[in-house]
Amino acid sequence: MDKISIPIGPHHPLLKEPLSMRIDIAGERVLGGTLRMGYVHRGIEKMTAQRTYVQDVHLIERICGICSHVHTTTFCLGVEKLLGIDVPPRAQYIRALMCELERVHSHLLWLGILSKHVGLETVFMHTWHDRELALDIMEGISGGRVSHAANQIGGVRFDLSPEQEVMVKENIGKLKAQVSGVLGVIENEPALRARTQGVAPVSADLIRDYCVVGPVARASGVDVDLRRDDPWPPYDQLDVNVITRPEGDAWARTLIRALETRESLRLCEVLLRQMPEGPVTVRAPRKVPEGEVVTRSEAPRGEVLYYLRSDGSDKPARLKVRTPTLAVLSLLPEQLSKIHVADIPVVLAGIDLCIACADR
Amino acid sequence: MKAMRKRHSLLDAIIDAVFSRPDTVAYPFGELQLPEGYRGAIVINPENCTGCGLCVRDCPTGALKLEKKSRDEFKLIHYPARCAYCSQCESSCVRGAIGHSNALVGATDRPRELIVVLKDKKEGED
């Protein structure tokens, strides 16, 4: 059969963000594909060198529209390490609470997108409805749905009032019930299983070869999670259950995210229960001493790494960000070579791309 | 029916949805309830502002401008279209003069609304 090349993107209804692909097919079989990216490159790393550390926190928040909080947290952790200041324990707990809530909303968003791609619009509606609750919690405590502006160098910008704590607890209770419903659907719904089980399996060896991290790695049985492996406080005091599945197919990637959502909600409850009293911020000097530092965090999509070099001024000399999406994207041509045309959306959605993060 | 429910776990959710009320607000016709701490329009308490310019220095988007002639004569201007509603000015102001109200800031086609004079202090005034 003749080979046909289909161009997809950079702007395409299948994609939420710009990415260009050329997929080679012969009949119903996909032979492979090539990728081109960089359409949302904004030069954020360079821009940080022209602004002060205080201003950079807000710029970095805009690297990603979903996991904005984990980016600022990782950046602030690095700056605080160079400054040699200790963040108050309550601020650490609020940071972690926001990180977990962000994971909940990111995973629910993703579950919705996958359901839509496999034709289960009902699940899409329900997960996005539930995600609204997570966003409501974050908006209630930080004042913003997506850009929370929670972090500042030296702590967090806001405290949790007793009423807010009650609101968070109530909404988390509701979310837990709704997420178990979604889990039931993923485990039992025949339509979803038929579209995802056995689709584009990835072996653990391949995951290690391509340095893939996050839920995609865990769905192939690779046991990595920075919340346990390289924790910053308060994760070192928490007992994080790292969930893995051996299958490595699209269904395992779906199930992993639903189970992780449940685990994150449990962690939120633990964080609220153990949250210490006290101040939420300490004064930080504007000038950062000379030096370099690397900090890592577990974002919803996997490891986020920040390298920061300071020359002793109030502006960073160099900031390098590494996000999880690039590694997962490099796996895409490999995954595409084994599937049918109808599976392309499932595979694309399955890896939970965040192009804005990857391009920066 | 029971067997069908077991096979299609979505059925319960669909039945619930038929009998539940909509979750969306018919904005702008319905009332929009924003949380108390929502980071909305920038407001100032002019009595507290001394024109020190700390907020202007830290604003990441250049949405604030201070036109200072002397200690007693200055103008603090806010450009809402540039503002990222990030709350940095509130954190930077040591006198607690500037901050957010929880009013939603919508798009506008009236140029006058794009320049907001927060404080216009003339010599001899308080």
Ligand code: SF4
């Ligand atoms: S609002 Fe505050 S920081 Fe800004 S000029 Fe006035 S006193 Fe200074």
Ligand code: SF4
């Ligand atoms: S909220 Fe942020 S962007 Fe807006 S004026 Fe204040 S500091 Fe500037």
